[in-house]
Amino acid sequence: MTDQPIAATAREVERSEKRERRFLFSAWHLVLIPIAIAMLIPLVWMLVTSVQTLNETRQYPPTLVPHTVQWQNYSDVLRLAPFGQWFLNTMIVTVTVVIANLLLCSLAGYAFARIKFFGREVVFILVLATLMIPFQVVMIPTFLIVRKLGLIDTLGALIVPNLASAFGIFLLRQFFRTLPVELEEAARIDGASRLGVLFKIVLPLSGPALATLAVITFLWTWNDFLWPLITIYSPSHFTLQLGLTTFQGAHQTATNLLMAANVMSIIPVLVLFFVAQRYFIRGIATTGLK
Amino acid sequence: MQVRRALESDHVAGWALAFPAVFLIVVFGIVPIVWSAIMSFQRTNLLAPPVWVGLENYRALPKDPLFKTAVTHSIIYTVLFVPLSVAGGLVTAVALNRKIRGVRFYRTAVFVPVVVSTIATAIMFLWLFDPNFGLANWLLGKVGLGPYGFFDSVNGALYSIVGMTVWGWIGFDVIIYLAALQGIPQELVEAAEIDGAGKWGLFRSVTVPLLGPATLFLVVWSTINALQLFDEVFFLTRGGPGTATYVVVFYLYELAFSQGIAGYAAAIAYVLFAAILVLTIVQLLIGKRTVYYAS
Numbered sequence: 001m002t003d004q005p006i007a008a009t010a011r012e013v014e015r016s017e018k019r020e021r022r023f024l025f026s027a028w029h030l031v032l033i034p035i036a037i038a039m040l041i042p043l044v045w046m047l048v049t050s051v052q053t054l055n056e057t058r059q060y061p062p063t064l065v066p067h068t069v070q071w072q073n074y075s076d077v078l079r080l081a082p083f084g085q086w087f088l089n090t091m092i093v094t095v096t097v098v099i100a101n102l103l104l105c106s107l108a109g110y111a112f113a114r115i116k117f118f119g120r121e122v123v124f125i126l127v128l129a130t131l132m133i134p135f136q137v138v139m140i141p142t143f144l145i146v147r148k149l150g151l152i153d154t155l156g157a158l159i160v161p162n163l164a165s166a167f168g169i170f171l172l173r174q175f176f177r178t179l180p181v182e183l184e185e186a187a188r189i190d191g192a193s194r195l196g197v198l199f200k201i202v203l204p205l206s207g208p209a210l211a212t213l214a215v216i217t218f219l220w221t222w223n224d225f226l227w228p229l230i231t232i233y234s235p236s237h238f239t240l241q242l243g244l245t246t247f248q249g250a251h252q253t254a255t256n257l258l259m260a261a262n263v264m265s266i267i268p269v270l271v272l273f274f275v276a277q278r279y280f281i282r283g284i285a286t287t288g289l290k
Numbered sequence: 291m292q293v294r295r296a297l298e299s300d301h302v303a304g305w306a307l308a309f310p311a312v313f314l315i316v317v318f319g320i321v322p323i324v325w326s327a328i329m330s331f332q333r334t335n336l337l338a339p340p341v342w343v344g345l346e347n348y349r350a351l352p353k354d355p356l357f358k359t360a361v362t363h364s365i366i367y368t369v370l371f372v373p374l375s376v377a378g379g380l381v382t383a384v385a386l387n388r389k390i391r392g393v394r395f396y397r398t399a400v401f402v403p404v405v406v407s408t409i410a411t412a413i414m415f416l417w418l419f420d421p422n423f424g425l426a427n428w429l430l431g432k433v434g435l436g437p438y439g440f441f442d443s444v445n446g447a448l449y450s451i452v453g454m455t456v457w458g459w460i461g462f463d464v465i466i467y468l469a470a471l472q473g474i475p476q477e478l479v480e481a482a483e484i485d486g487a488g489k490w491g492l493f494r495s496v497t498v499p500l501l502g503p504a505t506l507f508l509v510v511w512s513t514i515n516a517l518q519l520f521d522e523v524f525f526l527t528r529g530g531p532g533t534a535t536y537v538v539v540f541y542l543y544e545l546a547f548s549q550g551i552a553g554y555a556a557a558i559a560y561v562l563f564a565a566i567l568v569l570t571i572v573q574l575l576i577g578k579r580t581v582y583y584a585s
Contacts, residue, residue: 025391026388026390026391028385028388028390029390029391029392031381031385032382032385032386032392032393032396035382035385035396035399035400036395036396036399036400038457039399039400039402039403039457039460039461040399041418041425042403042411042414042415042418042457043402043403043406043414045414045417045418045425046413046414046417049417057423058423059423060422060423060428061428062423062424062425062428104310104311104314105311107307107308107310107311108307108308108310108311108312110307111303111304111305111307111308112308115300115303115304115307116300116304117300117301117302117303117304117305117308118301118304118305120304120308123308123312126315126316126320127312127315127319129320130315130319130320130323132567133319133323133563134514134517134518134559134562134563134566135518136518136539136542136559136562136563137322137323137326137556137559137560137562137563138318138319138322138323138326139322139546139559140322140326140329140336140546140552140555140556140559141321141322141325141326141329142318142322143336144325144336145317145318145321145322160318161314161318162318163314164310164311164314164315165315166315166319168311169311169315194303194307198307219405222407223405223407223408223409225407225408225409225521225524225525226520226521226524226543229524230547241407241409241410244409244410244413245409245525248413248416248525255417255420255423258413258417259413259414259417262410262413262414265407265410266406266407266410269405269406269407270402270405270406272405273401273402273405277401280401280404280405281401281465281469284404284462284465284466285465285466285468285469
């Protein structure tokens, strides 16, 4: 209790320091302002162009401030191409893949972390080995397997091979191993089943790891291009990335519409980024640095 | 008896939980790895039954001028992309790792491109780098440079892709470096300051060495990614103009899926894999001798 006032004073000092720092102009701004501008120009220019008239996009020097804001470009895009359908397809694929990964990688990750079963080490090493193989090596046979399964040109081609990932198993296994094993043992003694322990004790404690896996899987699946390019041919089964590519081919000269379409394709990941920024950053930091 | 049953149930439980994911990884990971190795010794077009040709595919590689072109471009791209993105990421992260006004805004500006897809990035830059109406040429014109053809020019297309991908990836490097910077013990920095280290000395002799593991990871990771460049080339230039941006994975894709020369493409994939493996091992060995691990 006696350290309460000291803590309070420390907090006050900290707060006043913070106030001071906030208004301090640092030489580092001279480094950061140009970097921020360089990073933002492409994005801002896309936004500006997306509300320009077609005429304005064909002016040189460029029209930096549009005379009118032509929101109609966005509805035009939706009228010209089935972006709604593509959005839906991408959503179906991404959400299914994320949920399946959370479930299957949790099950496997838990088995690898906590259960001693025959062949565990060998199987785990095999799983890890697939992480190191570039996608191009497995791409052609995977295509043939998916074709054998009759999944070519269906959303199944995008979903089935990605239902579980070596990355997810590895990430969750590592996280599960950091949890105190005593809790699980106590529950087992009280008669809980393996699945009961996993779902009632381990997973509720694994929120951050699960969120990280969800966010990273979402990003990878949403943005994937090469695999959908190989396996999907019908426009009605396109993902957003494929749709964008064909839309670009068909409306090369309508830059304002192209930018509007692009903005719409980015918004979902951007929203997710702002909602789950913490997990994005943790996810990226943990993919590399353990 | 009791013990044995418990053991057995552990085997059953372990396999039951691991099986669904492991099965999928075997079917869509392990089997393709082996299959693709077999395929690289065959002549196959993905439709007709394959013919065994031994090492023929691998022997043909050094004599293939387009393969040489693709390798050269992949190397040029990697040699430029890796140092630019890693060094740029380091400088940006060091600048961002302090409590100054607006730092949140700067961080967000740097991070956002990481979540934007390669295709969306390419569409943005296609417009930004438009030779006739593009903002880039207009801005460069203000300082007396250009105009450039960017993706349309034989000499500039590959460099334009370098610039664009550095923009898209630098946030990734910054995130890794920021995480590493936050792990630097404050005592070390203070000790160096007491010993009279200047700002630059501190950066060079304390910060950079302590970031060694992060740098090593980023170099390895960026090299792997750079050698696998595809989306941007496919979307923006299709390897052109001419063969100015022909890179290894684009060539592989063209062979397998446009021309149906899958066996040869599989051989290229394995050569790529071997190159990545060797480079990674070399980088890790160099790292082992030079990188300082604090813990």
